[in-house]
Amino acid sequence: MNNRKGSNWIWGSFFIVCALLVVLNGLNVFSLTGFLWKIIVTLFFVLWFIESRQKKDTSGMVISGLVIFMMWKNVIGLGFLSIGTIILAGILLLVGIGFLNKPHTDHAPASRNVFVNDVDSDTLNVKGAFNSSSHYLRGSAVETVYITPSFCSMSVYLDQLTTKSGTLEVVVDAGFCSLNIYVPKKWKVHNEMHAMFGQIVTEGIPLPETEDKVYFKGDGNFSTVRILYI
Template sequence: MHKNWFWPVFLIASAVVLIVSQLGLFTLHVSIWSLLLTLILVAALISSLRYLNMPGVVFAIAFLAMIYAQPLGITKLVPWTILGAAVLLSIGLGLLIHPRYQYHYRYHNHDHAHYNQHNHDDVHESTSTINDDHVNLDLSLGNSIRYVHSENFRSADLNVSMAGAKIYFDDADIKEGQATINVDVSLGSLELYLPQTWQLQENLSNSMGHISSTGTPSTAGPGVILTGSVSLGELRIIYI
């Protein structure tokens, strides 16, 4: 079994950095909270670089720049300037460089179970099938793929923070005429794969994010209300 050494080594190194910093062996003096936040941002930066998640990379660097503005000599750049530049950079780089996902070839047996065959790209990510009429997902710091299998899908609450996620709803049936999908995307990217028969009604709050759709839905089918917010992230709706 392949062992992932990154997180154990990173956590051990972080503990060493915390101890050494409190002993006053660093020439750069920062508060314990700034140091903890730095470690979290560095972890997010490395994870985002691994999967080419451009919003995660850009905003991790932006927040690091704000924390260390004084030693970097960029105190004249107010936070809103840095965040504004980060939004433009993340959108621009996101259009040029797409997240590094695996390709999944999906087959259905008589019980509608999913079988995934990965390509030659050795990228590890969280993949699973959800068998529930009410879906609740909280995803952060990584890449995830979820297949929703439901005979009477009713609602979904999807929270994506500093991560990349793909959610497939093509194996979900709506029998009561209407369902609700609520999203909360911040510093990450979320892709929703919806059946073409679903009639989407969008009621989204967009705060310096990017929302787009691909494909054309049919003119008849169950209604789906899409609510929530996108903050410094990306939401893509793909009809399949």
């Protein structure tokens, strides 16, 4: 609750400042309209950086910092750096951070957004971008789970799911993220995922006699995907 109040305060202040700048622009206090909007956009990404830091969202900090750097690189004397070079450096930095991140073993980290995905259908969709989140999936007849994270840190818990036919298909489309997927030890994992400039690892040991089967499919590009038994 405190994090949400802090976030509301940050973004509320941002839009109030934007309103004041627009009024000052209308009164011709600022003669450089382009510079005014550059300040507003910079404020937006500065506040995004602050919020990401409060949530310990590394990807948000990196992306907002890179955008601010690209906007002001000429002012600080680094205009010779091309946009392509900066973007490539940012991608490599995110990949490196993804490799260094350790999976959280606690079920409800305080710094994350926590969601409970409860459905009656046979399909579940989990999405996330530019944030850190934990998703607890619930369902009594689920057949397919689609997980689509990008530029974020995400944990997905499958231990409260009941399959319809004893088989669950998990389709992952991950890009530039750290993804932890938790499965019950009584499930048999079949990993058919592919990774480009990333890694997919399975941690833990299943029970000697497993009940349901879970098939992991899809891609984890520039990402670290961990499948963990709990």
